[in-house]
Amino acid sequence: MSTQATATSTRATAKFELKGWDEQTLEEVEGGKKLTRASVKNTWSGNVEGDGTLEYLMAYRDDGTADFVGLHRVVGRVEGRSGSFVLRDSGTYGGGAARGNLTVVPGAGTGELSGLRGEGSYISKQGEHHADITLEYHFE
Secondary structure (H helix, E strand, O other): OOEEEOOOOEEEEEEEEEEEEEEEEEEEEHHHEEEEEEEEEEEEEEOEEEEEEEEEEEEEOOOOOEEEEEEEEEEEEEOOEEEEEEEEEEEEEEOOEEEEEEEEOOOOOEEOOOOEEEEEEEEEEOOOOEEEEEEEEEEO
16 A cells, blocks of 8 residues: 655555445335445555444435445544544445545544545445545645
């Protein structure tokens, strides 16, 4: 994993590995459409390392594709700084992959991660139990 600094932010690369997925249907609609909620546990490695919990809400269409939103809480380290932070996650699932955009929730950092800000993205392919993440971040 690499880190590259720019004038105002640092690029971190990481991987989160799925450790648990519990998805429950909240509502089914005619034609295969449904609304679900998933509670997820994961482990982060790379420039971001630690343990994560994640709550997703997903809206599936009748063709099996979906839109999702979620909040990740990561407890661990970013480039050696300890604490926790929260990421807002929104994206789509289709074509055998989930593609998400991440934003650090302002004010949610603790410890040495207080003041963390940033944005990133990931792709997680169906059948794989991990996602490769890129996060551009800085501290206020």
